[in-house]
Amino acid sequence: MEFLSYLISGICLGSVYAIIALGYTMVYGIAKMLNFAHGDVIMIGGYISFCGFAYMGLNGWVSLLLAMVVCTVLGILIEGLAYKPLRQATSLAVLITAIGVSYLLQNSALLIWGATPKVYAPLIPLVGPDGAPNALRLFDGQLSISYMSIVTMAACVIIMALLTWFTSRTKLGKAMRACSENKAAAQLMGINVNRTISMTFAIGSALAAIAGVLLCSFNPTLMPTTGSMPGIRAFTAAVFGGIGSIPGAFLGGLLIGIIEAMAKAYISTQLANSVVFSVLIIVLLVRPAGLLGKYVPEKV
Amino acid sequence: MSLLEVNDLHVYYGAIHAIKGISFKVEEGEIVTLIGANGAGKSTTLKTISGLLHPRSGSVSFDGKSTLSIPPHKLVSYGLAQVPEGRAVFLQMTVAENLEMGAYTRPPLEVADSMAKVYDLFPRLKEREKQIAGTLSGGEQQMLAMGRALMSRPKLMMLDEPSMGLAPILVEQIFDIIKDLHRSGTTILLVEQNAQMALSVADRAYVLETGKITLSGTGKELAASEEVKKAYLGG
Ligand SMILES: Nc1ncnc2c1ncn2[C@@H]1O[C@H](COP(=O)(O)OP(=O)(O)O)[C@@H](O)[C@H]1O
Ligand SMILES: [Mg+2]
Numbered sequence: 001m002e003f004l005s006y007l008i009s010g011i012c013l014g015s016v017y018a019i020i021a022l023g024y025t026m027v028y029g030i031a032k033m034l035n036f037a038h039g040d041v042i043m044i045g046g047y048i049s050f051c052g053f054a055y056m057g058l059n060g061w062v063s064l065l066l067a068m069v070v071c072t073v074l075g076i077l078i079e080g081l082a083y084k085p086l087r088q089a090t091s092l093a094v095l096i097t098a099i100g101v102s103y104l105l106q107n108s109a110l111l112i113w114g115a116t117p118k119v120y121a122p123l124i125p126l127v128g129p130d131g132a133p134n135a136l137r138l139f140d141g142q143l144s145i146s147y148m149s150i151v152t153m154a155a156c157v158i159i160m161a162l163l164t165w166f167t168s169r170t171k172l173g174k175a176m177r178a179c180s181e182n183k184a185a186a187q188l189m190g191i192n193v194n195r196t197i198s199m200t201f202a203i204g205s206a207l208a209a210i211a212g213v214l215l216c217s218f219n220p221t222l223m224p225t226t227g228s229m230p231g232i233r234a235f236t237a238a239v240f241g242g243i244g245s246i247p248g249a250f251l252g253g254l255l256i257g258i259i260e261a262m263a264k265a266y267i268s269t270q271l272a273n274s275v276v277f278s279v280l281i282i283v284l285l286v287r288p289a290g291l292l293g294k295y296v297p298e299k300v
Numbered sequence: 301m302s303l304l305e306v307n308d309l310h311v312y313y314g315a316i317h318a319i320k321g322i323s324f325k326v327e328e329g330e331i332v333t334l335i336g337a338n339g340a341g342k343s344t345t346l347k348t349i350s351g352l353l354h355p356r357s358g359s360v361s362f363d364g365k366s367t368l369s370i371p372p373h374k375l376v377s378y379g380l381a382q383v384p385e386g387r388a389v390f391l392q393m394t395v396a397e398n399l400e401m402g403a404y405t406r407p408p409l410e411v412a413d414s415m416a417k418v419y420d421l422f423p424r425l426k427e428r429e430k431q432i433a434g435t436l437s438g439g440e441q442q443m444l445a446m447g448r449a450l451m452s453r454p455k456l457m458m459l460d461e462p463s464m465g466l467a468p469i470l471v472e473q474i475f476d477i478i479k480d481l482h483r484s485g486t487t488i489l490l491v492e493q494n495a496q497m498a499l500s501v502a503d504r505a506y507v508l509e510t511g512k513i514t515l516s517g518t519g520k521e522l523a524a525s526e527e528v529k530k531a532y533l534g535g
Contacts, residue, residue: 175401181393182390184388189401189448189452190404190405191401192373
C-alpha cells in the first residue's frame with residue numbers, strides 16, 4: 001500500500017513534469033532551440049494565479065485562466081523580442097539569450113513580488129470545510145488520493161490527448177509539423193513560419209501556466225526561483241523521452257516523476273536528483289535520441 | 301506583358317557573387333528551361349524568384365506585380381509554386397498530409413477536388429495515400445513534390461532539377477508528366493543539369509554559366525548548337 005501511494009505521488013509529480021516537458025519539446029521541435037526560460041514562465045504563471053486569488057479575489061479556476069492568458073502573451077513577446085531576431089544566429093547565441101531571458105524573468109519577479117516566499121493556496125484545498133481530507137479513499141482508507149492529484153493526472157492526460165489531436169488533425173498543427181521538418185519548404189507552401197513559431201510558443205506558455213498552478217498546489221512556497229528546478233527536471237524528461245517527440249515528453253515526464261518519487265522514498269531525499277540524472281545518462285548512452293526519439297544523423 | 305520577368309538580377313551569398321546580372325522572361329503557356337552545370341546558379345535563381353533569397357539588385361515581376369518585397373509565403377497565393385531541389389517533401393508526414401500542405405493557401409472546400417486531380421495525374425500517390433513520405437522511393441517523392449506544388453493551383457510552376465538522382469526510366473516518366481501539365485495549361489520554368497531532356501521539352505531555353513546567361517534560344521536551336529552540344533550534351 002505504501003508502494004502504491006509513492007507510485008501515485010510519482011505519477012502525479014510526473015504529470016506536472018510532462019506538461020512542462022511538452023512545452024519544451026514543442027518549442028524545440030519547431031524552433032530547434034532550448035527555451036531555457038520555459039521554467040520561469042511556470043513561475044510567472046504561479047505568481048499571476050496567486051495575484052488572481054489572493055489580491056483580486058478571483059476563484060482559483062479563474063485565476064488559472066488569467067495565468068494562462070498572461071503567460072500566452074508573455075511567451076509570444078519573449079519569442080518575438082528575444083528569439084526571432086536570432087533566427088539566423090548560432091545555437092550558442094540563442095542558448096545564451098534564453099539564459100538571459102530566464103534571469104530577466106526571475107529578477108523581474110523579485111522586483112515585483114519580493115524575495116519573501118508567498119504561501120500558495122492549492123487549486124483544490126487539501127482539506128475540506130469539515131476538516132476531513134479532500135481525497136478519494138480506497139481499500140478502507142488505507143490509500144488516499146487527493147482530488148488535487150486526480151485533477152493533475154487528468155489534466156496531463158487531457159492535454160496530451162488534445163495536443164495529439166491538434167498536431168495530427170488541425171491545419172495549424174500540421175503546419176507546425178511541416179515547419180519543424182523543413183522551414184524553407186513550409187514557406188513555399190504558403191505557411192507563415194514566423195507566425196507558426198509564435199503560436200507554438202503561445203501554446204507552450206499556456207501549458208507552462210497550467211503547470212505553474214499545479215506545481216504550486218503541491219509545493220505551496222512560491223518564490224522567483226520556483227520554476228528553475230522543475231524546469232530543469234522537465235527538460236531532462238523531454239530529452240529522456242526523445243526531444244521533439246510529444247509522446248516522448250509525456251512518457252519521459254511520467255518516468256522522471258516516478259523515479260524521483262521512488263528514489264526519495266527508498267533511497268534518500270538528498271540523492272533523488274543524482275538518481276534521476278544517472279538514469280538519464282544511462283538511457284542516453286544506450287539510446288542517444290531518447291526513449292521515443294528518432295535518431296537523425298546531421299546532414300552534411 | 302510576360303508572366304515572369306527577371307531583370308538584371310544580382311544575388312550574393314556574403315561576398316560570393318552567385319548571380320551576376322541575369323535577365324530572362326517566361327510567357328504565359330510556355331515551358332522555359334534554364335540549363336547549366338552544377339554550381340551555375342540555377343537554384344539560387346529560383347529561390348530568389350520565390351522570395352527565399354533576397355537579391356542585392358535587379359527586379360522580378362510576376363503577373364505584372366513586382367515580387368521582391370513580398371514574403372515567400374504570400375507569393376504562393378499569387379500563383380507561384382516551386383518544386384524545390386532534392387524534392388523537400390515532409391518526410392515524417394503522410395502523402396495525403398503533404399498534399400494538404402500544398403493547398404495551405406486554398407479554401408478548404410477546394411482541397412478534396414485538387415487532391416483528386418493530383419491522384420489522377422499520379423495514381424501511384426493515391427495507392428500510397430496513408431504512407432509516410434519518408435518511406436517513398438525517390439521517383440515517388442518527386443511525384444509527391446510535384447503534386448504538392450500543383451495543390452496550390454499555380455499559374456507558374458518552377459521545378460528545380462526534377463530528374464536529379466532518378467533512373468532514366470523514371471526521368472522519362474517525370475518529363476512526360478511535365479509535358480502533360482504544360483498541355484493542360486500550366487506555365488513551367490524548368491531548371492536542369494540534364495540538358496538533353498530539358499531541351500527536348502522546352503519552348504525556349506537559357507544557358508546559365510557561373511551566374512551569367514551565355515546563350516538563349518528555342519529548345520531546338522540550343523539542342524542543335526555546337527557550344528551546347530560540347531558543354532552539356534556529351535559531344
Ligand atoms: N548557402 C550558400 N552559401 C554560400 N554559397 C552558396 C550557397 N548556396 C550556393 N552557393 C554558391 O552559389 C553558387 C550557385 O549555387 P546554386 O544556385 O546552388 O547552383 P546550381 O543550382 O546551379 O547547382 C555556387 O557557386 C554555390 O557554391
Ligand atoms: Mg541546384
